Amino acid sequence: xxxxxxxxxxxxxxxxxxxxxxxxxxxxxxxxxxxxxxxxxxxxxxxxxxxxxxxxxxxxxxxxxxxxxxxxxxxxxxxxxxxxxxxxxxxxxxxxxxxxxxxxxxxxxxxxxxxxxxxxxxxxxxxxxxxxxxxxxxxxxxxxxxxxxxxxxxxxxxxxxxxxxxxxxxxxxxxxxxxxxxxxxxxxxxxxxxxxxxxxxxxxxxxxxxxxxxxxxxxxxxxxxxxxxxxxxxxxxxxxxxxxxxxxxxxxxxxxxxxxxxxxxxxxxxxxxxxxxxxxxxxxxxxxxxxxxx
Amino acid sequence: xxxxxxxxxxxxxxxxxxxxxxxxxxxxxxxxxxxxxxxxxxxxxxxxxxxxxxxxxxxxxxxxxxxxxxxxxxxxxxxxxxxxxxxxxxxxxxxxxxxxxxxxxxxxxxxxxxxxxxxxxxxxxxxxxxxxxxxxxxxxxxxxxxxxxxxxxxxxxxxxxxxxxxxxxxxxxxxxxxxxxxxxxxxxxxxxxxxxxxxxxxxxxxxxxxxxxxxxxxxxxxxxxxxxxxxxxxxxxxxxxxxxxx
Amino acid sequence: xxxxxxxxxxxxxxxxxxxxxxxxxxxxxxxxxxxxxxxxxxxxxxxxxxxxxxxxxxxxxxxxxxxxxxxxxxxxxxxxxxxxxxxxxxxxxxxxxxxxxxxxxxxxxxxxxxxxxxxxxxxxxxxxxxxxxxxxxxxxxxxxxxxxxxxxxxxxxxxxxxxxxxxxxxxxxxxxxxxxxxxxxxxxxxxxxxxxxxxxxxxxxxxxxxxxxxxxxxxxxxxxxxxxxxxxxxxxxxxxxxxxxxxxxxxxxxxxxxxxxxxxxxxxxxxxxxxxxxxxxxxxxxxxxxxxxxxxxxxxxxxxxxxxxxxxxxxxxxxxxxxxxxx
Numbered sequence: 001x002x003x004x005x006x007x008x009x010x011x012x013x014x015x016x017x018x019x020x021x022x023x024x025x026x027x028x029x030x031x032x033x034x035x036x037x038x039x040x041x042x043x044x045x046x047x048x049x050x051x052x053x054x055x056x057x058x059x060x061x062x063x064x065x066x067x068x069x070x071x072x073x074x075x076x077x078x079x080x081x082x083x084x085x086x087x088x089x090x091x092x093x094x095x096x097x098x099x100x101x102x103x104x105x106x107x108x109x110x111x112x113x114x115x116x117x118x119x120x121x122x123x124x125x126x127x128x129x130x131x132x133x134x135x136x137x138x139x140x141x142x143x144x145x146x147x148x149x150x151x152x153x154x155x156x157x158x159x160x161x162x163x164x165x166x167x168x169x170x171x172x173x174x175x176x177x178x179x180x181x182x183x184x185x186x187x188x189x190x191x192x193x194x195x196x197x198x199x200x201x202x203x204x205x206x207x208x209x210x211x212x213x214x215x216x217x218x219x220x221x222x223x224x225x226x227x228x229x230x231x232x233x234x235x236x237x238x239x240x241x242x243x244x245x246x247x248x249x250x251x252x253x254x255x256x257x258x259x260x261x262x263x264x265x266x267x268x269x270x271x272x273x274x275x276x277x278x279x280x281x282x283x284x285x286x287x288x289x290x291x292x293x294x
Numbered sequence: 295x296x297x298x299x300x301x302x303x304x305x306x307x308x309x310x311x312x313x314x315x316x317x318x319x320x321x322x323x324x325x326x327x328x329x330x331x332x333x334x335x336x337x338x339x340x341x342x343x344x345x346x347x348x349x350x351x352x353x354x355x356x357x358x359x360x361x362x363x364x365x366x367x368x369x370x371x372x373x374x375x376x377x378x379x380x381x382x383x384x385x386x387x388x389x390x391x392x393x394x395x396x397x398x399x400x401x402x403x404x405x406x407x408x409x410x411x412x413x414x415x416x417x418x419x420x421x422x423x424x425x426x427x428x429x430x431x432x433x434x435x436x437x438x439x440x441x442x443x444x445x446x447x448x449x450x451x452x453x454x455x456x457x458x459x460x461x462x463x464x465x466x467x468x469x470x471x472x473x474x475x476x477x478x479x480x481x482x483x484x485x486x487x488x489x490x491x492x493x494x495x496x497x498x499x500x501x502x503x504x505x506x507x508x509x510x511x512x513x514x515x516x517x518x519x520x521x522x523x524x525x526x527x528x529x530x531x532x533x534x535x536x537x538x539x540x
Numbered sequence: 541x542x543x544x545x546x547x548x549x550x551x552x553x554x555x556x557x558x559x560x561x562x563x564x565x566x567x568x569x570x571x572x573x574x575x576x577x578x579x580x581x582x583x584x585x586x587x588x589x590x591x592x593x594x595x596x597x598x599x600x601x602x603x604x605x606x607x608x609x610x611x612x613x614x615x616x617x618x619x620x621x622x623x624x625x626x627x628x629x630x631x632x633x634x635x636x637x638x639x640x641x642x643x644x645x646x647x648x649x650x651x652x653x654x655x656x657x658x659x660x661x662x663x664x665x666x667x668x669x670x671x672x673x674x675x676x677x678x679x680x681x682x683x684x685x686x687x688x689x690x691x692x693x694x695x696x697x698x699x700x701x702x703x704x705x706x707x708x709x710x711x712x713x714x715x716x717x718x719x720x721x722x723x724x725x726x727x728x729x730x731x732x733x734x735x736x737x738x739x740x741x742x743x744x745x746x747x748x749x750x751x752x753x754x755x756x757x758x759x760x761x762x763x764x765x766x767x768x769x770x771x772x773x774x775x776x777x778x779x780x781x782x783x784x785x786x787x788x789x790x791x792x793x794x795x796x797x798x799x800x801x802x803x804x805x806x807x808x809x810x811x812x813x814x815x816x817x818x819x820x821x822x823x824x825x826x827x828x829x830x831x832x833x834x835x836x837x838x839x840x841x842x843x844x845x846x847x848x849x850x851x852x853x854x855x856x857x858x859x860x861x862x863x864x865x866x867x
Contacts, residue, residue, distance in 0.1 A: 035658070092599075098845065100789065102841060104789050107830075108831075112830050265667055265671065267663070272645075275660065279652050346743075367746065375745070384737055394729065395733045395746065396744045398726050407729075
């Protein structure tokens, strides 16, 4: 029994970070209706940034976030302006390939710069833990989980209560009407995309002390992000969080019983099952998942 | 040539009942018109008949064979075809190719389909437009193209959704004559129309819907005198005045 | 896209001339290095033609097609190494597996919005790659598998490399003919109708979903055969060379550069892209890993952003059809 609880707990913790990765992706899709196939590479970039800040300036990851996250936000703004905005009205082919090519581009640039070696951030407190009854809780994972959830909740609150948040939600529902009431839709797109990058960047910072990074790390995580986004419902923040936690627990159990390498395989099966049974996910807009007329 | 029968068709969208208990029988060599104020659920009925929507209650059948569970493609193959109220041409293709798409259903090859398409376009007097891109056609020609595409599939039952919309009087006259010609050939025709004069000239039977429910059926003469219908279209006070006038 | 005119015979001299020219290439570029380049560009052309059937004509963007290439390579190789079955037979096993997997993927995702299909192909590609790496006992993992050099037709191994070039060219020709035949047939028309307006197509009785799934499965089987040929040419396969994401991108790149929805586009694109990559390797060597991929992806992005209409007629028509950027 204890082992199950332990698995569930660690699954929940990692699930929180997965949720954070997915929230960015689902937000971008909900508002811009673009699937950013390069989303994983932003995770990798953030992790590399954190690594270098740690090794050159001795900066603890949690502190480094103050530098990394805003930088990722800026990177998001640049990407949106240069690559996403020009393709918003273009045929689907173009949109898909631009972000897909960007993904391959970034992976290979990182490969050229840093080789495929793994780099780790080993903090002093990495192994510190406390116990609740029979359960063993790593301080690091617990803190990362809390931070991830806090950020997700923060974003949800931002969307609900701030002006920009309302503007974003309005644009997600109907971009033409949003324009008609004076919302600067271009700016909304830019901010949303940048937020998506910042969120995944934050996830990268939180993951740095837990996992090593190499140019392909983000690409490994993107599959689980897709599964979570679809399971939660494309465009739903709450859905992404709920799904993220669920998937984290599923992964925890499957890794234990089937071995870590089967992870991706399990994700893929889950993904296909969701698409076959309930493609709209938990909280997706009904009908949003089916084919458009044009 | 086939009989299209609908019984108790009901469709709800959340709290809104778009169509409630609609039924009719459309026979070969007859034109049935479905009329009613905007939002009465007419196009929804077509969507239910053609399989684009699934009814919550009720059923439809073609020559006694139930249509339940059949996809739009399957229904078209069975002989039930519709035109769209907001026309749906294949904009990037020529007029001929548009109609070829319809003709492909029964033709064994593209070549055979081209011949059928050519014939249909000739009937509709559109030969001069063969190579014109469909996207550049004015609305009158688009409506005729929509008709041509549907006819090319070799239907038994033809559902026409507001084919007169946007047409000038001379085009309306042509369309009325054409539809009558289709009826005389033995086709079953069901028409949704707002153009009252056209409805009166075309119909053998009329079904009136309001708020999703049938409020009257009958011949054009009966319907034009029906106070419930008049009230629905022109307001309750007119009905009283109308009655008094009769 | 206006379907081709009924009389195809009149336009046959151009492709015939083109293939005659291609057939001369292996004889002209007889040196091992240049012959290798020609052979690889032919294999690339066939692969890209296969991808283009689904990605260009049907508009079903597969970002994981390399998975089917790899399945073909591994299926025939494993059957040969472990069971002594000739690759001439083994390649059909690979094709069958690919076709069935593709059909399953399509059946689940093609009813949904395009993004889901694309995501699922990406996921499938990743999973196949990882499976190949992790099933070390069966697939040799990252170390890959080597095929012994025992030339014979039955083994599909040739002592003279020239033979490979012509086998590959034969495949290109077959795929080209198949593409053009399909485009002019009811299936081709159905795909165009789907791309133009799916609801209208279905209202006319065109069964767009089975056709799309079928084309995707066919495309997967076709590229699977190319994978087998690749294995037999190099006599060595590993996950990174036959199943990688980079390979998936290259397939699409060749088609995009050459002309997305045309039959000749992938061939031209493959020749260009292969030539460029060889040139880059000659000048830059393998000093910086991933450099070619950086260039390729950069090119794709630049071209798509700058001049979508200049990318070959099909993409331009796609843009035209969608009321070109100005909605």
